[in-house]
Amino acid sequence: MKILLIGNDGRTHALAWKLINSPRVPEVICAPGNGGTAPFAPSVDLDVADAAGLSRWTFEEQIDLVIPASSAPLHTGLVDEVLMLNIGVWGASRRAASLERSRCLAKEFMLRHGVPTATGRAFTDLATAERYLATLPLPVMIKTDHPSGGEEIFDDRYAALEGLRRLFAARSLDGGEGVVIEAVLQGPRVALSALTDGRTAIPLLATRLYDRVEEGDRGAQACGVGAHTSNSIFAQRLTRYLHEKFILPFVAGLEKEGLPCWGLIGVDCVITAEGPRATALRFSFREGEAQVVLPRLEDDLLPWIEASITRRLHELPPPAWTTTPSVGLGLMARGYPNFFPTGGQIRGLEDIEPGVMIFHSATTNPAATAPYMPRALRSRGGSADALSSMIGGLLGMGGSPQGWSGLRTTGGLVATVVAQGISLPGARGRALINADRVQFEGRIYRSDIGERDFG
Template sequence: MKILLIGGGGREHALAWKLAQSPRVEKIYCAPGNPGIAALAECVNIDVNDNEALGQFALQHNIGLTVVGPELPLTNGLGDHFAALNLRVFGPARKAAALEGSKAFAKKIMHKYNIPTAASAAFTEADKAIAYIREQGAPIVVKADGLAAGKGVVVAMTVDEAVGAIDMMMRDKAFGNAGNLVVIEEYLEGEEASLLAFTDGYSVAPMVAAQDHKRIFDNDQGPNTGGMGTYAPAPVVTEAVRERVTREVLQPVIDGLRQEGIIYKGCLYAGLMITAQGPKVIEFNARFGDPETQVVLPLLEGDLVDIMEACVDEKLADVSINWKNEAAVCVVLAAGGYPGSYHKGDIVTGLDAAEARGAMVFHAGTGARDGQVVTNGGRVLGVTAIAADIRAAVDKVYRAVPEIEFAGLQYRKDIARRAFNRE
């Protein structure tokens, strides 16, 4: 079978790495890919948002399955376009992807189907939003309704900070049209976790729970990023919590969407806060998380292609999905200045040396120049290690990370510290 993978980041490199292990895969194409993915797939220079060009490529190259990595192609209707061409695609259609594309839509579904989440209100006028914030007080959470590359959320500890977030999103248009509507939520106390699941629109199969580290600096200091590292399994999600999330969150949202006439097929990502009252949904994503994929997929036993096809064919209940009894940790190496402005084009060295120490290096924001790997994004690489437990995986990954060098390199040195706090 030939596979087309859409995207060019660390998540897609991890997907390519796992898909390439399937004996059923004859060839992988990746649009647009990156230098790391190029070792596993033929990279083709097609924009991820060009539905027409991607569809034509899939038809011309006899693609048996298309796997969509990023959220934007999904919310832009790539799944619908491929379905119209009788092409098989792993990833939800546009209406289903609205679960990520519109926070207001996600809230509406959650409230309608009694899925535990923070109390919230939505606003299209800045003055009314600010009045509501002053009435509610702080801490409070301000979210741009639309897609903002993982940066459209401000957890405001003061009223002034929340008002500043409204000004930034609604008046200054920091995220363009994504901030035309804002959702303001109550602040939830607890520990965050991510639980991804495979789904065919009827059944759900949760993966191993992970915990992302959003802030740029150690001890969760500094501004939010797209994710500075992650580990799995996250001890905060006990087996009892995982079963409860499946029962109270994952299954009800899939069933609720189906009642709305929407069949959701693909990967469903629940961003959770584990509160004293139980798990509550912070957000849904309509695809694999980044960098969660870099720790979840290495723990998956068996053939990812079989699972994805079962989702497409509405036969997920017939597939047995197993997980290794091990742990994985991923540390993101970011460009200096990220998540603000940063330099591109710096030479990256030490990739082979890091892998010689037993790590996997997933390329996130890299490019190639004169036969060398160079930086080409804010989050440049994700260094992942697997071991018997989290502490051993942390030791292993932090032995590998210093082998890699590029100008301005920064990374967190405390990934998985919450897991140790629970020991």
């Protein structure tokens, strides 16, 4: 089986590792991958924004399965294009994925289908938004329609009105205008993802996410700072609750509104004093979430993906999970997410203890990178890189394969150290010890990740 995995971050690395260790030993090609995937998966440079061109490439290269690690390819219509060529693709249609791209659409969808969310509404008319803003108690949060536009919290009514006008004018990537005005939510951030075939949904693990770069949830907001899963009674109940109250209405709403999705869906929540409240809907893992969830999945991932595409999820038994909690520490360059050094050499991977994973997010390893060989060249006597399927099991474990000497940073979130343990404190302790062994210029990480369960 030939699989095209699209992405270059930690989610890509985690998915590649899980797929390459399938008993079916598939050929995994990364577009483009990173320094972590380089030793075992050939890389190909494709224009991910060109959905039609990418789908033609998959047809010409006889790809059996296309898996986007992030939602970006979904927004360009990749699933719609690939399906027309009768190639397997794991993901949401462009219309469904718009719920992640537009906060206004997502807010209205959640209100229509009873997904618990913060008190508030979406607006595409400024005058109506101004009148509504006057009715809400302070503090209030105002979000731009597109997530890249940002969000702000206001404690002053006049400042909120000025902020509303400024944020409303921030045009989304699709050219639309609009804002979401809602009450401010306080509490820990949690994500739950699920596999779906458009009718059935299979929950994964509730994951505590950390999105502030400084200890105690302070400092700049950034993705991939840290994450953990737990096996406590509370964590198990939380997973069931989020599945019943958030994921199932999400899937039912997609089916009712004719929004096809054969892949991964997810809900981001804040656990408030009144209970969990959804802040976003999505169609891919969160950065950090995949890294701590997939190592706990004991099953082969491929049958689950195939069942999602063929609408057979209801035929499979519940997924099997390890009983060991997992903690992921994001290794960041000082200054992330704003200004940070890049190009520094990464050292210490050979000192990582067996069983601890290092999932790369922003690295390059030219010495180990093997370009994908097109079928046209193979037919003229070329050969595929047979080594790729042989060393997949060594990925990220203690005893790194040769070639790590050329590994360098390319961004602010460099990698995630993931450890499991009998208890959450035990997993956290292993993660901290091994995170300290990895060195690069300006390396920082939060030491309080996993300090408490979901509090």
